Amino acid sequence: SKVLVSTKEALYSAISEVKPGTEIVLANGTYTDVNIVFKGEGTKEAPIVLRAETPGKVFIEGVSNVQIGGSYLVIDGLYFRKGYSPTKNVIAFRLSEKEVATNCRVTNCVIIDFNQLERDKDDLWVQLYGRHNSLDHCYIAGKTNGGPTVRVDLKGNQSIRNFHKITNNHFGPRPRKGGARGETIQLGSSYTSMSPSNTLIANNLFEECNGEVEVISSKTNFNVIKNNVFYKCEGSVVTRHGNYVMIDGNYFIGDGVNKNVGGIRIINTGHWIVNNYFYNLIGENFRSPLAVMNGIPKSPLNRYNQVTDVVVAYNTYVNCKSPWQFGVGTNISQKEVLPLSEIRSARALRTEVVNNVIFNTEGDAHLIVEHDKADGVTFMANAINNQGVDFKNKDKFIVSNFELKKVSEELFVPVGISTDITPYTGFGFEAIKTDLFGVKRENSNSIGALVSENIKDPVILDKTKYGASWFVADKATVEAKKHEVTAAKGDLEAKIAAANSGDILELNAGTYAISNSLKIDKQLTIKSKDGEKAIVVADKALNSPLFQLNPYGILTIENVKLEGSGKQAAFASLKENMFNHFGLFVTGCEINNFNYVLKAYKQSFAEEIAFTNTSILNCENGIELSEETNDRGDYNVEFLTIDNCVFTNVKSNVIDYYRGGYDESTIGGNLMVKNSTFKNCGAKEKNGILLNTRGIVNVAINNNTFTNNNIK
Amino acid sequence: SKVLVSTKEALYSAISEVKPGTEIVLANGTYTDVNIVFKGEGTKEAPIVLRAETPGKVFIEGVSNVQIGGSYLVIDGLYFRKGYSPTKNVIAFRLSEKEVATNCRVTNCVIIDFNQLERDKDDLWVQLYGRHNSLDHCYIAGKTNGGPTVRVDLKGNQSIRNFHKITNNHFGPRPRKGGARGETIQLGSSYTSMSPSNTLIANNLFEECNGEVEVISSKTNFNVIKNNVFYKCEGSVVTRHGNYVMIDGNYFIGDGVNKNVGGIRIINTGHWIVNNYFYNLIGENFRSPLAVMNGIPKSPLNRYNQVTDVVVAYNTYVNCKSPWQFGVGTNISQKEVLPLSEIRSARALRTEVVNNVIFNTEGDAHLIVEHDKADGVTFMANAINNQGVDFKNKDKFIVSNFELKKVSEELFVPVGISTDITPYTGFGFEAIKTDLFGVKRENSNSIGALVSENIKDPVILDKTKYGASWFVADKATVEAKKHEVTAAKGDLEAKIAAANSGDILELNAGTYAISNSLKIDKQLTIKSKDGEKAIVVADKALNSPLFQLNPYGILTIENVKLEGSGKQAAFASLKENMFNHFGLFVTGCEINNFNYVLKAYKQSFAEEIAFTNTSILNCENGIELSEETNDRGDYNVEFLTIDNCVFTNVKSNVIDYYRGGYDESTIGGNLMVKNSTFKNCGAKEKNGILLNTRGIVNVAINNNTFTNNNIK
Ligand SMILES: [Ca+2]
């Protein structure tokens, strides 16, 4: 029976009366502050369906969430946006600890930017409980707050051996979160790492899932990760806890430039990594195409178990730098300073790396990196074309003279590999029945990810193959419009408010007196129209920042003079409710007489902040990014760049960039300071350090001039 | 094709030529120092068989072992005795790390007392590797050296998901080992505790398997322990590591007296304990009928994980004392002195104890013992007849007035349980399809281990149902013979040598001058014939002990005077090659002027030593049991009793009883000293302690008199 409802109250009422076969149709429109408790017992033949009248025309906004409990329930075609969950989940496959969902499905839905108001307020957009549930054909993107986008929960026998299917989704960009707890999918937790999960993650596109170092964090047993595309994701598929995960027939595509794009990182026992294709990956160590970690002997439950009985077979690596890295995470050298329970000294055992193919257009002298010895690893029947370039560990490869065939921009296939190479047959290899394309391996003695050389382009980046049918994931590229601005009172404020995201405001020469903070909540460029710098002056009455960076506010400011009256910040985030990231690019500017150049408040985050060709002088404080003091590994900006700048008479916190906590798998915080001059700075610096970078993992300070600064 | 062989060389040669269907018949006789490498590829239809010409008439003796590698190989009817293995295993189901056995079988064999010469030299009598192997219908008994009797090894993918079957065996008495590493069956190790094992242990009789606190130590996942009988075993079935073990339909039978007889001890996640029958068990704490342990939060791999998601349902407990104990092993009180990684503070979570039946002939005031709170446990539909005696935790039971029906000496079945009690239905309970007898549970709402009240005696102790068909496990009880002994030179020595085990030597009054140690290598009683004590005197020339206790030497000495010349031990073990246990019972004796009263050397072990009604005087040293200084939890005697004795002028080591090492699950070393007098002792004691009991777990010193001893 079909029921059309057009208010949330009618929806709730309709749900209370569902029977097998009931179809509730949610009329097109926007529903705000909706809390759907979808409870019912459908059957396989007669499921209970809750669907949008027109898929994509039903918007769930405001403080909204969905809970699903019962059997054979389907949610179809909803669009979650402009809101956040009042609970720990946007969509939970349970009503209570014992009332879980079985054979339920969320399909053809979209969730975008459904973020909590604060980055530290963790939640999950989809949390699977129970068994045999499905999340498929959804588009999910833009999570900025803490917590994996999707998590499978295994606490309780009702949620083990779940055989959930996460398939055919498009996981769109997840911005860098800054610290941990930014996975796209997490399967269980260390507390359930002994439990059989049997979750399937298949045929999904992961695109720029950059939340943290783990795109998928598998923490349970017997999961299958198959035929997915990982496209420019700044992270890896990680078998963090749990064992016997099958990673089969996936594409890992990098751009040959971004070192943060990862591959597969292995911890624990019994995983099989077969038929995968790795292209243009240059990540190192934790982010290398194949990172095999060292374990802690007799590891605590939540730390690192030793790698044993792992099979890495029939994979193809094209133009990947040092693709195989072993002993990743070894910290034996720290054994004097760390407790024994933190020393990762247990090398991989009984592990087979066999029947793989490597092609390098430019020869690589270090195909294998042994952070610790790979003496527990068997290497057999691995073919390589290294363009005749000599390399270490030559005994672990068969040098061969095959070719590379272009199939598409992302797929280049080695062809003409000698059939004289006999594949190694390890225990259980008969289970590797097919190749990357699903072609049968029987009667073939080929190695690498593909059996056949006659290859049709699988168009792996055709986005119509993933996610909700009605949703176009590619943003239409709107051309940036230019708007001329005059120094007339209120004109700048008005033009900022009126601009569309991506527009450019050109300031005529003159002095712009500002008495209310300029609110930036979209992507804007503000620059002087001509060679002469416009001057933006903070009114003495202004007690808030000159530029207030709001969620989504990404400001590029070029060739402008900013004058404070000594008490404002030139730039600052909101103090709270920074529910999305900001960004700041300052170039060719002069910044004078502010209290702060930049003040980032707690829970605010920018993917990038850059100051170039800019003079900063006579400020009480400089660039202040040090409020993430929870010490959970968080920080305020992923990349901070200072290039060709002059800091003069900045009294304290010239640069203060902080990451607290001990989380060795958070690899973030990146500071680059180069070609810059620091003069007469730090007069009031209490700790006597000019550039504070505590806990920041990557710090490069090169080619700078330091003159007459008050430092230790 | 059948091949009859009658020498080991012919056997080796025959093995080298096996084909599917080959049957090698080993001619009746004794084969010494045999090393069988049984390698071949049989088929399901045509296995390769190596069998005894007449089962039980082919003896494997000396330094012998068997290795099996290949497929469908069968060993049938061999008798291993009077020897030991030159390797780590008597029977290994592999030839080398990668050459394992698949679908192989050892059946209808016997292994008795096949012990290494030294207790500390660990080995395994049967070690299973590979997959789908079977150990069935064997009788295995008498292991005294270190190492489980049977172990399943899971290192390497070739040995996981092994589905081995250990069925229909009779595991006969395994003596107390003294310390750890005395399991009867161990499934994997902590290093493979993440691996699926799927081993079946079914329809076996475990009789007096007293090696240590674990009869079966399950350390891997998905094992099934079903329909076994545990008869007077001083240990428990323990889910030591690994998860999701099914313990279904077993009998745990005690004698109502021995507190060391255990039941089921639970650690880790997801175990199901269903349809089991517990009778007459009075063990406490680690050895209670159901012991649910506390875990260590984020436990190291080799320590104690938290109990979660465990189901204890449909079990019956008859006359068991405080059958349910929770928080076992808690040591929160030691958190100031132990490292955090040793504190077992994590209580059981999400655990269901439901649909069980308890019957007590005498009411028990403490059915549940909470060593730590059982607040993560759900109790539902548990019926009890406690004879109207009040008890704690009454809210966790349904008091009911049913009866007990005797089926056999070991099996008493509660009948007439109210059908008004609705069984609790937890998640997955539909999988509990049958009861203890295999009767279908569908359409029944009964609780406890049995559905029906019309019960035929399952004769669980009929030994013809277990083990090798040709072997009679019950020893014919030979009547002890008495032999009269005179003081004539050499008569005592001759009578000792000639006696059969169990015999009694009666000493006529007189003085027996002994110039060579009296070698005791069987069970003997030596006593004075009449009221007057015979006097046994150590010759001045005697430099070895008066009584030399050899392997198997169990001496009872009554009403005799022993006189030394100051330099001998009255009793001592061998210094080495104590490949079986000794025992000593001294009653009504006088022991005068020895260097040691008793000296137990390293690696010697007695299950019991007792001195009663005996005077000990003028000795340099007393009872010295302190050489197990490896600190692996070993010790020299399980029970040491001193009752109504007088120690006078014993200068040091009056009693020195030592257990070293930190192994909290070794619960041994038992000292009882009562009604005794210690006078003028300890004159030369360096540490100033009269009774040294370091590391001994159970020490009771009651009602003694201490006079003028040199102690701190
Ligand atoms: Ca993570």
Ligand SMILES: [Ca+2]
């Ligand atoms: Ca043990």
